[in-house]
């Protein structure tokens with residue numbers, strides 16, 4: 720099983736523009752297309768409850784793709800649960816990945832936000848990172864990785880320019 724972390728950031732590493740949630744106002748069309756493809760290629764997607772709150776209006780649930788939303792209070796979301804499609808969990812990242820692997824999921828996308836990225840990176844559960852850098856600087860906003868102490872070494876696999884303005888897609892392997 721392969722676990723991929725994907726994010727779109729400003730040049731100064733922000734996943735949100737200041738206190739505004741979501742990326743729809745500032746991510747390029749090229750990134751949106753790329754992210755849609757990553758979703759299509761994944762059979763499980765993991766995200767935090769804050770990301771879910773902003774993404775749920777765009778989410779197309781289907782039996783082909785399991786979404787796991789991390790929350791410390793899964794009870795609160797029970798009525799929205801659809802087994803195999805939308806689940807809410809307070810299991811540890813390791814327990815989630817172990818379970819998905821046991822259930823034969825092949826490609827897991829960790830889709831943020833910063834808190835969940837930090838949890839999965841710190842637990843050494845990410846093998847690959849797909850990072851889109853938009854040619855913008857926000858100064859304030861949430862970081863791609865919530866501040867916790869860790870050191871990760873990455874190996875650059877490819878860099879691609881996605882449009883004329885200079886949106887860059889970099890792909891990395893995490894070599895721990």
Ligand SMILES: NC(=O)c1ccc[n+]([C@@H]2O[C@H](COP(=O)([O-])OP(=O)(O)OC[C@H]3O[C@@H](n4cnc5c(N)ncnc54)[C@H](OP(=O)(O)O)[C@@H]3O)[C@@H](O)[C@H]2O)c1
Pocket residue numbers: 725726727728733734735739740741742766767768769770771773789790791792808809810830831832833834835836838861865
């Ligand atoms: N640019 C991008 O690529 C990108 C990608 C994703 C998200 N975003 C943006 O980033 C923002 C959200 O990021 P964020 O860092 O604030 O939040 P987040 O990572 O999406 O979610 C944080 C939430 O996850 C839950 N959580 C954290 N640690 C947990 C643990 N150990 N066990 C169980 N649940 C746990 C908590 O939910 P409860 O409070 O429910 O307990 C916490 O509030 C949104 O504005 C979103 O639009 C941007």
